[in-house]
Amino acid sequence: MDETTGDRSSHCGGGMEPIAIWVQPDDEWSLVHRCGACGSLRCNRIAADDNEFALASLAARPVARPAFPLERIGRRPAGGNEDGP
Numbered sequence: 001m002d003e004t005t006g007d008r009s010s011h012c013g014g015g016m017e018p019i020a021i022w023v024q025p026d027d028e029w030s031l032v033h034r035c036g037a038c039g040s041l042r043c044n045r046i047a048a049d050d051n052e053f054a055l056a057s058l059a060a061r062p063v064a065r066p067a068f069p070l071e072r073i074g075r076r077p078a079g080g081n082e083d084g085p
């Protein structure tokens with residue numbers, strides 16, 4: 001993945017769509033953009049003019065729309081056998 005700070009234009013002219021938040025080791029947030037034309041990914045640090053609500057909802061999206069039942073977390077049997085007695 002190429003990482004270019006401060007450049008939000010895509011290489012091929014396709015529109016860059018923000019798809020995820022990435023928290024760097026120094027707790028700085030980065031936005032992951034995907035090119036709508038070729039699908040390449042690019043990371044940018046969030047900018048001062050980024051919409052904070054949009055950033056927060058993007059970060060919360062996997063939790064708000066889980067791919068598996070969240071109530072299942074923490075209820076797995078110790079042996080890992082969910083069907084056994």
Ligand SMILES: [Zn+2]
Pocket residue numbers: 010011012013014035036037038039040
């Ligand atoms: Zn592209």
